[in-house]
Amino acid sequence: MPTPHISPPTVRDLVHAAATAPSLHNAQPWRFVYHRGTGVLDLRADPARGMPYADPDHRAQFISCGAALFNLRVAAAHSGLVMHVSLLPEPEDPWLVARVRPGTAGGAAATGALASLRPALARRHTSRVPFEDHPLPDAVRQLLIREAEAEGARLLFPGGWHVRFLVDLIAEAEHHAEHAGDPDEARWLRVGTAPELAPDGVPWSAVGPQSQDAAWYSRDFGHGTGREQARVRFERHPQLAILSTADDDPPRWVLAGQALERVLLAATTVQVATGLTTQPLERQSLRWLLRDPVHGHGAVQMILRLGYGPTGAVTRRRPVDDILDLEP
Known part of the structure; x- marks a missing residue:
């Protein structure tokens, strides 16, 4: 059976959703590469957006990329896509954070749980303002x-x-x-x-x-x-x-x-x-x-x-064309 593919427009939608993730100082330290021939989408950390002072070992950068990866999984599930993820698949390429392949099988319950989070992608913002003194239940x-x-x-x-x-x-x-x-x-x-x-x-x-x-x-x-x-x-x-x-x-x-x-x-x-x-x-x-x-x-x-309180100000995201490469 041939490997399923996702179309470039769908890839753009997934990457747009992924990029709503938080990152230290909103540096957005990620890049995506879609290999059209194989239908594989790679998530890469961008070393040019690292922080030598605050994050010398790139821990925060990899956390940010992980958050973007989760958003991609949420958007894929909401679109009815099953994605199989391999983390750090090539030891000789440490900036390759994850490789995502479309698949044909997955747990319906797990996919549904992810899909239900899709509306929150646009509503989640980092809040730096006071909250109410009201405890979480x-x-x-x-x-x-x-x-x-x-x-x-x-x-x-x-x-x-x-x-x-x-x-x-x-x-x-x-x-x-x-x-x-x-x-x-x-x-x-x-x-x-x-x-x-x-x-x-x-x-x-x-x-x-x-x-x-x-x-x-x-x-x-x-x-x-x-x-x-x-x-x-x-x-x-x-x-x-x-x-x-x-x-x-x-x-x-x-x-x-x-x-x-x-x-x-x-x-x-x-x-x-x-x-x-x-x-x-x-x-x-x-x-x-x-x-x-x-x-x-x-x-x-x-x-x-x-x-409980204001959800925080909106901070802009880089255009998809700046963070996504489409390869043959």
Whole structure:
């Protein structure tokens, strides 16, 4: 039986959906290559969009590519397509993150679960604004825990002193960035004429305010720019979640990205706003302190902030023609 193919217009639709994924500073560090002869779609990390200061080992870049891969799976399922994915299929080509092949068989229940997340792709945005001091119901927490587990990751909701400890680590990371500077952050911040029209990066209108007290520490995008973010009161009790994987290597980073996006989309479907906090993850000396203090195992890949409130500003995405190559 011949291998199924997907048409170039459908490939464009899938890549457009994939590119709605979050990425550190909205760098969108991915490229797609469609091989028309074989019907295979490759997802590649773009080394030119790496961040030597914040992400020297490319962990965050692979997580972003994993999130884009999950979006592609969601869009494919919504279109009735079955896609078989091979992660990091060629050891001699480390920038080849995944190879996606159309197939003919798949679990209907799993495909349906993915397809149901399709409307959330356009609604999910990273929120950097205050949330209400209204706790997530336990049913919502359990839903998000199951979504992470479905992709082979673990989601932990810390409480009490553990949340305060995490906030203190975020504060320490911010303090370090204030004194040391962050050239990656400066590279991707969009200011000047019509920054909202930039196809990548974070426009000033999307950076959000700073917290006026120690209840929370937002990323200070004003380092070295001469600009200051407004200071407002954030929620008194931030609701944080820690996403971790059993091991810490490129395959698990891609896995973490897929689990992260599955959690973010599921949260969006139940009207929960989401934000991502990466400052302590950008410093190896702090990252290991983020581990579960009870079990002490696993590698923390992301810190999520969740709550009820505005879903965040829209940030633009690069045109499909800039990230998709059609090969013979």
